[in-house]
Amino acid sequence: MKPVKIAPSLFAKIVCFYRDGFREMILGRTLWKIIAIKLLIMFCILKLFFFQGFLKTKFNTDNERAAYVMDQMTRSAATINTPKEVKKND
Secondary structure: OOOOOOOOOHHHHHHHHHHHHHHHOOHHHHHHHHHHHHHHHHHHHHHHHHOOOHHHHHOOOHHHHHHHHHHHHHHHHHHHHOOOOOOOOO
8 A cells, every 4th residue: 555645835835935045045144134234223223313212201191191192193193184275376
């Protein structure tokens, strides 16, 4: 009696495809390292210098922070979406 071969699932085929592709990369590994370093700089280092907890310093509770954010978002949307008045020259 011959053993029955079970076809790999679609998920297994996709995993093998990416695993084998990353193993064979030469230039790609360097590019992925550059991408990882850029993401680290963008999300970690720049956050420390430019986004220093504005809401935490201005407001004491989460409700106050949420109200401020909601006010800022709706105010911006209202000013962008309102049509400008057209003046007629008589």
